[in-house]
Amino acid sequence: MKTSLRELLKQLRLSGLASSLEVRLTEAISSRLTHAEFLELIIQDELAVRKERLISRRTTGACFRDQKTLEDFDWSFNSSIRKKQIFDLAAGQFVRQHRDVLLLGPPGVGKSHLAQGVGLALIKSGHTVLYRSIFDTVKDLLHDEAFEGHDRVMQRYLKPDLLILDDMGMKHLPKRSGEFLFEIIMRRHELRSTMMTSNRPLEDWGKLIGDVPSATAILDRFLQDAELIEITGRSYRLRGKAGIKDESESKTGQTRSPEKAAT
Known part of the structure; x- marks a missing residue:
């Protein structure tokens, strides 16, 4: 040339x-x-x-903890996970319809892997994604509010087509967490999609956030048109560990309606 x-x-x-x-x-x-x-x-x-x-x-901008793919997931390990249901999420219809998703289940069953895998698939199909742990989300907002950067950081959470908030229930959150989470959920509601993962039942969220009214408001708004996926069964991370019992012996996963989950 x-x-x-x-x-x-x-x-x-x-x-x-x-x-x-x-x-x-x-x-x-x-x-x-x-x-x-x-x-x-x-x-x-x-x-x-x-x-x-x-x-x-x-x-890179999505800030995944690990670049997990759905192809890397061991679908044979836990039969409670419905592969088609997860790949339907990866196809992106729920993002185009601005609906939300909540993955519930004990630690180790693959919720974070699946959430990141769906997020990576959506990036490849043209969408924007942000992945953050719930604790890092609150830390971001608390820190930048103190330095008058609240609006700038909040926009980071409002802009992507899909926001993944991972690990709800791993730690009790600092004061005012409920206010920040409610603002994110409220301002994204019916405009952008949010996916959350949690290892604690919905009725415990008030204690985790330290603000029962905010937790109730978050769930009321988030579950209005959300797909709720429950994953049960053995911990993938603890497979092969002698003497460790599974948190759940159930072999059947199910999807409940938001109305049933909120009761």
Whole structure:
């Protein structure tokens, strides 16, 4: 490739096209491609590179704890998890409909892996995602409010197509947590989708947050049109550990309606 052409492509920021152009020129000659066919191929190359970069940026920006995929999940370990149901979430219909999802179950059954796997799949299909533990979420908002950055940080939580709030129930939350969580849920409600995971029953949320009225308001708004998925069974992380009993011997997972869950 001529140096002048390479510089022109660089100025136009067509690095994907530049990297494949020599190969495509050879292909065009050997396959006797028309000008239109050749142009289509090099444009496809540029678009493919741009898509890969966008996915990479969005994956980094999502702040996943681990880049877990649904393909990596051991579906045979826990038969209570309905694979089709999770892959339906990964297809993104609930995000396009601005609905919410709550994954409930004891520690170790794969809730965080599944949530991150769904999030990564949605990024690959063109959506924006932010993943945060519930404790880090509250810490972010408490810290930045003290430095008059509340609105800026709140926008970070309001902007993505899907917000994943993980690990509800792992720790008791600081004071005023309920206010911040309610603001996030309220302002995202019916505009953006939120997915939460919890290892504690819904009736315990008031104690965890330290604010029963806020917990009630959060659940009332969040569960209005949410898909509630309960996962039971053995802990994947504790598999093979002698002398450790499973938290649940149930072999059946189920999805309950929000109305039933709130009672």
